[in-house]
Amino acid sequence: MIPDSASTIPPLQYPWSGIIRPIAASALHGIAFWGEHLIAIDATNGYLLQIDPKSDNTKILNSSRELDFASATGLAIHHDTIWLAWNDSVYFGQLNGELSLEQFVTLPYRVDGVAIKDSTVYITCHKAGYIFIYSRDTCREITRLYAPGIGVENITVRGEELWVCDREEQTVYCLDRATGDIQFSILTPFENPTGLTFYHDPDTGEDILYVAYSSDEPYIRDNPNANPNYELQYRDRTFIHPLYFHVQPDSRYALSNGYLIEMSYVEELSPLEDVELKDVEWRIALPSETDRQKVRKIEPVGIPFTEEIQDGERVAVFKFDTLKPGERHLFGWKALLEVRSIKYRFTPRDVETLPELSPEFQTRYLVDNDELSMDQEIVIDAAQEAIGRETNLLRKMYSIRNYVYDKLSYGIKPHIDSPDIVLERGIGSCGEYLGVLLALARLNGIACRTVGRYKCPQEPDKFGIPLQPDFNHVWLEFYLPGFGWLPMESNPDDIVEGGPYPTRFFMGLAWYHIEIGKGISFETLKSQGALVQKENTSIGELAINHVRFKILEELPPVS
Known part of the structure; x- marks a missing residue:
């Protein structure tokens, strides 16, 4: 029998699943381990917090008002020296002293994260779009690397790897520390990751990646002075959670928390x-x-x-x-x-030479078999405009996705219209986004199919509670000859008017996507x-x- 909530073991009995919720914290950002304790910055309250991961017990280290670190976001610890990313500057000071900070460097824009490895300092800056690399000894810039995502990013370092979390991408990237090349990326189980650090477990010898999250959440407030007395309000939501991952290099994907x-x-x-x-x-x-x-x-x-x-x-x-x-x-x-x-990792260079699509796939996945209006002039023109002169399959699919996001805005409708009507209207539901994507991809010789059907409500910290989704949902898979099917969301990455758009669900799916009936009704x-x-x-x-x-x-x- 499937166990009900009453017979389920409480999640806190599992050593891998504990969520750390520091007392009085509002917006955790940079985090780092100092011995067995977590040190974290609360950007809203300006607190520098010392946290016991096993009990949530919390201590304010900068108890003096003169040491208010409000709006500081990045944090790193090297031996007993603390490094802070604060407004447009990076500071450092002794953690076991009176926290007297010295300025290390100032940038033209706001800095978001900081990490240190030996004599090298790494600084993330969303406005600039780079990871700046400085010499700790000379305070001079050595070089810079492209930031991997589109959102505000924080950073930590492990060995020869840089680890970057991106708030908009809902993703953690593992980069080569020397070149900045992305080794792999992993989706986080919660939205809005704001900080990350590794803890070396002396008992197992393993490194455990911890990620901080910060956002707000709606709740119903009982206000006796209002009529009606129930009001929709928002409150801070911040916590730290271990992010586990499993990389399959041969299969080109990385799995994370399940x-x-x-x-x-x-x-x-x-x-x-x-x-x-x-x-x-x-x-x-x-x-x-x-x-x-x-x-x-x-x-x-x-x-x-x-x-x-x-x-x-x-x-x-x-x-x-x-x-x-x-x-x-x-x-x-x-x-x-x-x-x-799951997050797959392919680059355009990986797919420069591909085998031909089989005749069976051409007859099944390149045709108009679902009212896709592939013979209508507006759809044919859109298919040509979307890719321009691009010939690489991966770049073509990426360009088609961005073209559709540029042309459409999301809206719920009681029924699904065909792609020609949707393109003319400029507003579509997830099913209508899907129809346009299918039509443009198939007209450009990319085999693709419908996948769905529902998403579990995104409440991974609420165990044993019946949850009902508000809508059904569909996305697609496109075929990479010689490898197989890769997932791509229909509309959830269309979150910024005019872009740039995140790529979290381009060749990736979160834990809450439930795959049912691939390619069939x-x-x-x-x-x-x-x-x-x-x-x-x-x-x-x-x-x-x-x-x-x-x-x-x-x-x-x-x-």
Whole structure:
């Protein structure tokens, strides 16, 4: 049986899953270990905090008002010397003394993060778009490296690696310390990472990466002086959490923190109008097995189903002799899933020479088989304009994504229009973004397919609580000949008007994406052997779907 919340072991009993929540902290940014304690900057309160990771016990080290570090964001510790990124300057001083700071260097723009390795100082600056490298002895710039992401970044160093977290990208990058080349990148389980550091565990000999997060969260406040008395308010949300990762160099991806999730998808038969259907076959796709998603168990809900394989995907088949007016049924499935974040790493140079797309893939994934309007002039022109003279497959797909983000803004609609209408209107839902992306990619010879269907609500610190998503969701996969399918989100990376756009979900998916029915219809209805057409009777007019998630526990790191 799938365990319910009452039988689930509390997450704090797992040594890998503890969240550190310092008392009185509002906005943690730079963090570093000093012995067994975490030292952190609270940019809102100006506190320099000493934190016990095992108990959350918190001490303010700069207790004097003259040592208020408000708006400081970067922090590094080298032996007993503390380094701070504060406004447009970097400072240093003795941590075990009176915290008397000396100025190291001042930049033309605000500095965000600082790290130190021997006699070399690394400084991140979002406004400049670089990681500046300085000599600690001469205070002179040695060189600079391109920043890997588009957002505000913090930095730490381990051996010959630079580790950078990017707030907008929801990503941690591992860079070669000498060249700045990205070795791999990993998605964080929470949004808005603001600081990072490594802790060397003397018992296991392993390095554990800790990441700080800072944002705000909505909550319902009970205000007795208001009418009505419940108000929507926002409050600070900040904490530190270990980020585990597992790199597969041969497969070109990195996995990060995962969760054990129970997902239910159930249809409640409740037709809007009286209808009678005979010899009914109701098919619902089941969760997929992928590099990042493992299916532990699936069981029926309501009534039993038989299972079939369709194009390599598992499908639950429910059969009814007759569905008569007035009948009421519940039917669906419940699955126990292991899900992790994944980020693939390919560069345009890696795909300069690719084998030809097979004839089977050309006939399946380069054609208009889903009302994509690939014969309409506005879509054909958009496909040509999107890539210009680009010939590299990866650059073409990236250019198509950015072109669509430039042309469209996100908006919810009750139905999905075809890409020609969406391009003309300039506003689209996730399904409409997907349609435009599919059409432009296929017209440019890139095989792609629809993937989805739901995202678990992004609450990885709330265990055993029933969670309902507000909407369904779809994204796509594009095919890299010689390697396989790579994921790409439809619209969530379209967050900045006119760009630059983050690439967190370009060849990447977060733990909360649930992959169901890759390349096939999620749900179909047949009566007497024939597919029931939407214009006659749609599934939405026959039944109400109930989608529910429960996050049961955080998974142990991949060994």
